[in-house]
Amino acid sequence: MQSQTVETDIVVIGGGLAGVGAAVAAARLGRTVALVNNRPVLGGNSSSEVRVWVCGATAHGNQRWARETGIIGEMYVENQYRNPEGNPIYWDDVVLDTVRREPNIHLFLNTDVREVAASGPDEARHIESVTGWTMGSEILTTFVAPLVIDCTGDGLVGHLAGARYRLGKEARSEFGEEWAPEEARREFLGSTLLFYTQDAGYPVKYVPPESAIDITTTPIPATRIIRSGDTGAHYWWIEWGGELDIVSDNERIRDELRGFILGIWDYIKNSGQFDADNLTLEWIGNLPGKREYRRFIGDHTLTQNEIIEQTSFPDTIAFGGWSIDLHPAAGMYHPGAAAKQRFSDGVFEIPFRSLYSVNATNMLMAGRDFSATHIAFGASRVMATCAAMGQAAGTAAALCVDLGVTPRELGRNHTPLLQQTLLRHDAPVLGVDNHDPLDLSRTAHVTVSSASTVIGVEPNDLGTDVLPYPLTTDLGIVLPVDPRLESIELLVRADHATTLAVEVWSTGKLQNVIPVNLEATSAVDLEPTDRPTWIRADAPFDPSRPQNAIVVLRANSDVTVFTTTPLPPGVLILVHGQDADDANVDITAGQQLLEWPTKPLRGRSVCFTASPESRALAPEQTTSGYQRPYGGPNMWASANLREGHDEWLRLDWDDPVRAREIRIVFDDDVDLELNTLHHHRSPNEIIPELVKAYRLEVLPAAAGSVWTIVAQENDNRWRQRVHPLQGDRYLRAVRLVVTESNGARQARVVQLRVQA
Ligand SMILES: Cc1cc2nc3c(=O)[nH]c(=O)nc-3n(C[C@H](O)[C@H](O)[C@H](O)COP(=O)(O)OP(=O)(O)OC[C@H]3O[C@@H](n4cnc5c(N)ncnc54)[C@H](O)[C@@H]3O)c2cc1C
CATH class of the missing domain: 2.60.120.260 (Galactose-binding domain-like)
Structure with a gap:
């Protein structure tokens, strides 16, 4: 056994995507970083040990123009190039390469931090060092750094240091959250094991082991959708432990989840209800993916209302867009839906004050242990959002070291510097414009x-890929207006003489892409034609500042519009009509975002041009x-x-x-x-x-x-x-x-x- 001390500018504990984002951001700013992860593989829940797919603000394509840039953006794009099939092992190496590429990062895998030396009174704790044991190598390492970032998910480091935190659900009265329970409850989102299946190409038998749970004695076959072709994170709803203690009952939770998966597999293979003869079980996770445990208290606690209202923060440093996605504490045994979800109308902001401890003066946090209520955490917990927080926390830590200030002092006195540094590194921040004095x-x-001065598809650019699209449902053409819009030309065909109703809507907030305020209406009389014809519709909109507008074409069964590829820059097409549901999820009805999806015509544009010329x-x-x-x-x-x-x-x-x-x-x-x-x-x-x-x-x-x-x-x-x-x-x-x-x-x- 050996002992060593490692001194760096910053120590990041936890190598999930929050920790990776934090370490890489700080290293790129020239700071030395120790990144300490207690497992052999980076990526946290996204790693091949757990295999949760990385979601973020796009929310499976529901939010618009919402994919994260910055460090997680680079990893997404790199993975798309190297690994379009989504092999979890290839993803591990995208993450590892991103870290190893940074010479300023000292990576300690398999190193479990379990001791923290901290001093000072309860309201001003100072972390002196953290100590971890490297499994396999028998090395005890003490990490000393002026700044510590807790990205452990469970929040062990901050807990050992005396940082204040929350566990479970807040009472509704505490933050006025509609979705919070009347009384505070020590209940969590549960943990999950996932499994992969494979078609062997020949019949494979399955003899369930003794630990398999007979799921026919549970409500599951009636309450959850089970499909033999599903694999991996499709089974996110195999969740349990929300009524226990997620950490101290971790072993019990794992055993239950594993027995349950073996039981589901027995049901799929042997109940006779599935076409599963050739399927075999290829992999089962053995590390429960944990959703929720400690959430540290920062100078700000993000709440449900701030997410739904999309509150704009002066210290905005990241954004999310996932729905508030909460699961019943009973998990898979809950007789109702496995999740209930509600979206904000567009992406929501995360303030820097949620990323540092209220009472541990040199501790930042990012990822699922950041400062939010249980309800707000339900939206911000997805991994690309965690990585965006990580990039912000790592950037802030580097600036704290540069300036010799605490995170709180940085937030109070140097927020523009933090935001401009993030923007310079293309981090995902919203509503922050470039006023970088160094640019x-x-x-x-x-x-x-x-x-390009014309928004839309100029007639000369129409290729052979032009398809008719009967206007049986309302369509929305999203386009930038800079400085104003007067009319649009549309390629249409009318079967009978009719009037096409056209409306111009503004979107409420600059990041939103839903029709909120009706700005103008017009009507165009159409004569029947047997071939597509360009027509002009008035669409007057002269906003006080550049912004997107949505030109809505109201459904008319006598009218066909035409679509083409590619989508011009700055344009999206919305199709009115509810998107298909995930049957395991209870989605709040009446959400504009879901009623105007982009998915049905993703990548295609209506054939239109806007007048006058634009500066967008x-x-x-x-x-x-x-x-x-x-x-x-x-x-x-x-x-x-x-x-x-x-x-x-x-x-x-x-x-x-x-x-x-x-x-x-x-x-x-x-x-x-x-x-x-x-x-x-x-x-x-x-x-x-x-x-x-x-x-x-x-x-x-x-x-x-x-x-x-x-x-x-x-x-x-x-x-x-x-x-x-x-x-x-x-x-x-x-x-x-x-x-x-x-x-x-x-x-x-x-x-x-x-x-x-
Ligand atoms: C089953 C499941 C389904 C989910 N569905 C989705 C989804 O579809 N998409 C999505 O994006 N998100 C999803 N989430 C949420 C998401 O996975 C988490 O919120 C996210 O992983 C949090 O990231 P993190 O970096 O904060 O923590 P984690 O991913 O938990 O990473 C924490 C890291 O810290 C390490 N660590 C912990 N303690 C110590 C210690 N003492 N010393 C050293 N290292 C330590 C851990 O080993 C781990 O590597 C899901 C979660 C679960 C469990």
Whole structure:
């Protein structure tokens, strides 16, 4: 046995996606980090040891333009490229590579932290060190760091340090939460084991072991949907332990869950009700995936009302979009639905004050142990949201070390610095615009080779993929309005003389994409035609600031509209009508978000163009403003790319600037839902909207200088590219030249930052 002490700037305990996000963020800011995980594999519940698929703000495609960017965004996109089938083992390595790539991270796997040295009075605890035992190597390591981030999920480190926390459900009166019980209860979301099956190609028998639970003696066959083809996280509802103590009863919970899975498998194989002769059990998890335990108390506790009302926080640092998704404490034995869910109308914000302890002065937390009520935790617990919190906590910890301040002091005095640092690293933050003093592009003159000025599909661009779409249900065309909208042209066919009703709706909040306020109505008389005809409909909307509008075409059984691919930048199509339910879930009725899904026409556009010309895709979008869709696409899109013709974006300064690096953010279609495992398969391994081939040129300030290529890439498949500059860094101009995309018609650039 050996003992050692490891000193770093930051120690992150827990290598789930929150911990990975935190460690990578801090390391990229130049801070040394010890990342300590008590299991041999990173990824927490998403790892191949547990196999929960990674969801986030897109909420299985229900929220719009909501996919996370930043560290989790990179991992999503990388996984899509390496692992489109969703193999959990391949995902493990996407996560591991992301961590190993950072030289500032010292990774300690198999190292269980079980001792914490902390001092100070109850209202100001200070963590001096944490100590972990590495299984297999017999090494006892004491980690010493000025900042500690508890990403253990269960919150053991903070607990041992004396940080305050909550367990179970708050009483309704405490935060005025409609979904909270009348009285506080020590009940949790339960834990789960998952299993994988495989078709062996020949009959395989199954003799249930003695520990298998006979599920025909339980309500399960009547209350839950069991399908022989389902596997892995489809069985999320195999959940138990919510009425016990999730941690101290962990062994008992595992045994029950395992016996239950063996019983379900016996039922599938031997009841005669399923086509399962050739199926065999390929894998069963042995580590219960834990949903809920301690939630630390921060300076702010996120609540149900803040999620549903989508409260805007001055210290916003991440966002979520999953529904408030709560499960009965009795889990799989509950006779009713396995979950009840309610969405906010769009994505919701998470404040920094929820990411540091109210009384442990040098402790941050991220992931499922952050500061929220039980109800709010129900929406923020999904892993991409946890990873976004992790990136924020890691960034904050790095800044705390830089400035020599506590997390609370950082929040009180340096929130803009935290937000701008997050934005510079393309983290998923909402409603924060670029006013980074270190971004020199903000003072540059921007010119481009061309820009898309017409929103929609120009008639000349219609290819062969044009399909009729009978207007049997209301359709919504979501489009950016900058500065105003007057009319739209539509390709239609009418079977009989009729009147098409057209409405313009605004969306309420800038991040929302549902019709909220009726702004204008018009009617277009149509004569019967036997071929598609372009018609014009008034659609007046002159908002006080750029924002999205939804042009609703009311259902008319005499009218056919036409759809085409690809979807133009900044546009989405909503189809009125309830989306298909998951039969195991009780979803609150009457939610606009679900009544206007994008899924039925995902990737297709109605054939339309909007007038007048728009600034929504103008080049200035790349040097200011938001870095993700928020009241508009917030990117530059060129005219259509042509072979042998470059599209470029150029920055010029009146006086030379001294630059350190250039950061480019390309569009990677954040509306596209990605998932790490087998939830669904997205069609493209490389996101077509991404720029494929580009070069970056600079014009040095020295007299007589000529354009110099500082980076050239022919196979780009990432959203954010960072190019450090060498040598003389005084520049007069920068030019980004795009020669090819991965499939999109235009060159699309979200941000071009020239950092001092
Ligand atoms: C069955 C199930 C289904 C779910 N469904 C979904 C879903 O579909 N999509 C989704 O995104 N989310 C889902 N969730 C929620 C999600 O998995 C969790 O909220 C999320 O994993 C929390 O991330 P985390 O990083 O905070 O914690 P975790 O993923 O729990 O990771 C914590 C890490 O810390 C390590 N650790 C713990 N204690 C110590 C210690 N003392 N020392 C060192 N290391 C320690 C653990 O080994 C683990 O690696 C589900 C959860 C469960 C259990």
